[in-house]
Amino acid sequence: MGIVDFLRVMPKAELHVHIEGTLEPEMIMSKAEENGVKIPYRSVGGIRNAYRFNDLQSFLNIYYSGMSVLVDRDDFRDLALAYFKRAHQDGVRRAEVFFDPQAHLRRGVNLSDVILGLHDAAAWAMENLRMSIDYIMCLLRDLPEDDGISVLQEALKYRGGVGDGWIIGICLDSKEYGNPPSKFRNAYRIAVDNGLIPVAHAGEEAPAEYVWEAINVLNARRIDHGYHAFEDESLIKLIAEKGIPVNMCPLTTLRIKYFNSILDVPVKRALDAGIAVTINSDDPAYFGGYILDNYIAVYEGQGLRLIDMVKLAENSIRASFLKDSDKDRLL
Ligand code: ES4
Numbered sequence: 001m002g003i004v005d006f007l008r009v010m011p012k013a014e015l016h017v018h019i020e021g022t023l024e025p026e027m028i029m030s031k032a033e034e035n036g037v038k039i040p041y042r043s044v045g046g047i048r049n050a051y052r053f054n055d056l057q058s059f060l061n062i063y064y065s066g067m068s069v070l071v072d073r074d075d076f077r078d079l080a081l082a083y084f085k086r087a088h089q090d091g092v093r094r095a096e097v098f099f100d101p102q103a104h105l106r107r108g109v110n111l112s113d114v115i116l117g118l119h120d121a122a123a124w125a126m127e128n129l130r131m132s133i134d135y136i137m138c139l140l141r142d143l144p145e146d147d148g149i150s151v152l153q154e155a156l157k158y159r160g161g162v163g164d165g166w167i168i169g170i171c172l173d174s175k176e177y178g179n180p181p182s183k184f185r186n187a188y189r190i191a192v193d194n195g196l197i198p199v200a201h202a203g204e205e206a207p208a209e210y211v212w213e214a215i216n217v218l219n220a221r222r223i224d225h226g227y228h229a230f231e232d233e234s235l236i237k238l239i240a241e242k243g244i245p246v247n248m249c250p251l252t253t254l255r256i257k258y259f260n261s262i263l264d265v266p267v268k269r270a271l272d273a274g275i276a277v278t279i280n281s282d283d284p285a286y287f288g289g290y291i292l293d294n295y296i297a298v299y300e301g302q303g304l305r306l307i308d309m310v311k312l313a314e315n316s317i318r319a320s321f322l323k324d325s326d327k328d329r330l331l
């Protein structure tokens with residue numbers, strides 16, 4: 001078996017993927033036509049051409065405009081179905097999938113259509129692909145906390161147990177710099193009081209201080225990205241000692257220009273520090289690769305050994321929110 005097949009068949013969990021970031025240009029074109037939504041592109045090639053990013057905000061502008069073609073329950077189902085089929089080919093057996101309710105509500109889409117469509121797809125993939133799937137709702141951190149609290153309260157009726165294909169967690173995403181975790185302490189208190197698991201994007205573009213806050217103020221059970229944590233030795237020590245997993249997305253960091261080279265993405269550093277680092281795809285339709293492409297990029301780019309790759313896949317299963325007996329079945 002070649003290395004790529006080896007990486008493909010290892011059972012993996014995908015713990016950091018935005019379902020709206022799996023919207024491929026072909027689906028943007030077909031849904032725009034189906035729903036009569038005007039888009040500023042005439043072809044799939046024209047869309048791909050626009051995917052040149054300088055920083056997080058320039059990516060987010062394109063990402064929010066792309067999702068404008070998603071309108072009804074079937075659109076969200078089709079979007080997620082395409083992702084589950086694609087992830088299944090890469091050996092993903094468990095997925096904890098982000099979505100951005102506020103980005104749809106502010107366009108006039110019904111929350112029930114978003115969540116029921118996503119659940120339809122999860123139910124199909126759990127039945128037919130034998131995947132285990134749940135959702136994590138994200139609050140847009142560049143909007144006020146009160147806005148997040150109101151959508152959270154509306155979304156709580158779609159909370160489910162782990163493995164039910166409903167919402168199990170709360171996250172923060174969108175423009176990080178200037179929107180620290182502490183801005184959302186009340187929202188997280190409500191979420192946790194209602195049984196949601198707290199995680200957060202932190203240290204993606206903003207400094208280590210934001211990672212401290214995600215851990216100390218929000219009690220984040222996992223850190224998403226966390227690159228800037230590596231500027232603070234005491235923080236790295238804490239993350240390793242507490243066993244807080246860090247979900248990295250190597251291709252994202254190159255496309256958004258957080259790092260110039262794959263060598264600079266702190267995957268190996270995290271492994272060496274004893275951190276439960278995982279590899280994920282983030283927004284694969286925008287950053288040029290699904291989870292297997294991300295595994296290949298770090299394997300080739302960082303000179304990792306096969307045993308490191310096995311460790312990364314094992315970390316992903318252990319860092320998932322599955323119960324231990326279900327993790328054991330995948331290990
Ligand atoms: C995102 Cl790469 C990234 N960072 C922050 N928020 C996001 N939402 C979708 N992709």
Ligand code: ZN
Pocket residue numbers: 016018173201224282
């Ligand atoms: Zn993300």
